[in-house]
Amino acid sequence: MKKLIIAFAATAVLIACDKKESxxxxxxxxxxxxxxxxxxxxxxxxxxxxxxxxxxxxxxxxxxxxxxxxxxxxxxxxxxxxxxxxxxxxxxxxxxxxxxxxxxxxxxxxxxxxxxxxSKNNDLYNDYKKIKTRYADEQNKTMSLILLAKKTNNTQKLDSLNQRAEKLTTRNYLDAVNFVVNNAKHEVAPYIALTEIYDVNIKYLDTIQKAMSPEVAKSKYGKQLTTFISERKKLEQPQP
Missing domain, CATH: 2.60.40.180 (Transthyretin/hydroxyisourate hydrolase domain)
Known part of the structure; x- marks a missing residue:
């Protein structure tokens, strides 16, 4: 449920207050x-x-x-x-x-x-999509093997494949975070953070926020990411 709320929050931040400044x-x-x-x-x-x-x-x-x-x-x-x-x-x-x-x-x-x-930002966005596609292909292959293991009731193989799927998901997130941090001087970085890895551990979003250049932090998606991180922290605060 918390992950769903975070997703809604990310979407709300992306579509809010679309103003033309110049x-x-x-x-x-x-x-x-x-x-x-x-x-x-x-x-x-x-x-x-x-x-x-x-x-x-x-x-x-x-x-x-x-x-x-x-x-x-x-x-x-x-x-x-x-x-x-x-x-x-x-x-x-x-x-x-x-x-x-x-x-x-x-x-x-x-x-x-x-x-x-x-557009340099679009070039970087295409580079990110290649990373995403590579992991999606690996995940799809793994899911096919998981379905086969379930069908044949091979529990040992199923456990191994489930672990592999979890590791792929973790690597996917970490590679995405690294990509965003390494390209934090471009406006596409906070956009990817908001649309692709909004539910990653908040400490990684903090790292991304700190890595943004001052210009990117003041951009449309930079400001939206800052707002989103603040809202996520409020959602994740322990309830009294």
Whole structure:
């Protein structure tokens, strides 16, 4: 129950008070190979929902361009309206920052084939996703073996596999913490802490908070992480 409450708290912090402090420029160029007609949207999360920042009509030309007022680095989403389609591959998250970003992808593999350049924060986010994917693959293999051990009633093997699964989870968290601490001079660091490892031991979140540069600590996600850590500590205080 406590873990669920912490998850809700992290989500609440992420969506609270989404204010624009200044008008800095984000110039986006890109191409969706194979898209001849449809609509693209640039979105961000505000008040727990995806909110459209810009819409782009595609008619015959797969190239697109957008200019958005962006105060600081933030996770944005490029989504596609395919019209009548059963595809669920319609949303592409990218960590934007003021400046110029180029996005290239395809209609058939909108998320999987995406290549995004021009954002250091997004490069780091992709590096983190590779770590996450590696552990997810190992966990999936382990879970398959656990199911097989249960089916064959091999209790000795099951105990060993359960221990392996626990160690993988611990290593996953520790590697994520190390990644965030090592990249704490970039705004993506507190974002990963808030969205991926919010339920890690509070001492690790304290370490992340102390590692953030002053600029990152003052950023949107830096301030949200500071607020979240404070709220978690209140939740975890021993009850009289």
């Amino acid at each position: 008008d800095s420029g984000l110039h986006i160029t890109g191409k969706v190979d194979g898209l001849k007609q449809g609509k693209l949207y640039i979105q961000h999360i505000a008040d727990s929902s995806l909110v459209v920042l810009d819409s782009i009509l595609i008619k015959g030309d797969s190239n697109f361009e957008s200019n958005i007022a962006l105060a600081e680095p933030e996770m944005l989403y490029l989504s596609i309206d395919r019209g009548v389609s059963s595809s669920t591959d319609n949303l592409l998250p990218f960590f934007a920052e003021p400046g110029t970003i180029h996005i290239e992808t395809s209609l058939q593999e909108f998320y999987a084939k995406a290549k995004i350049t021009g």
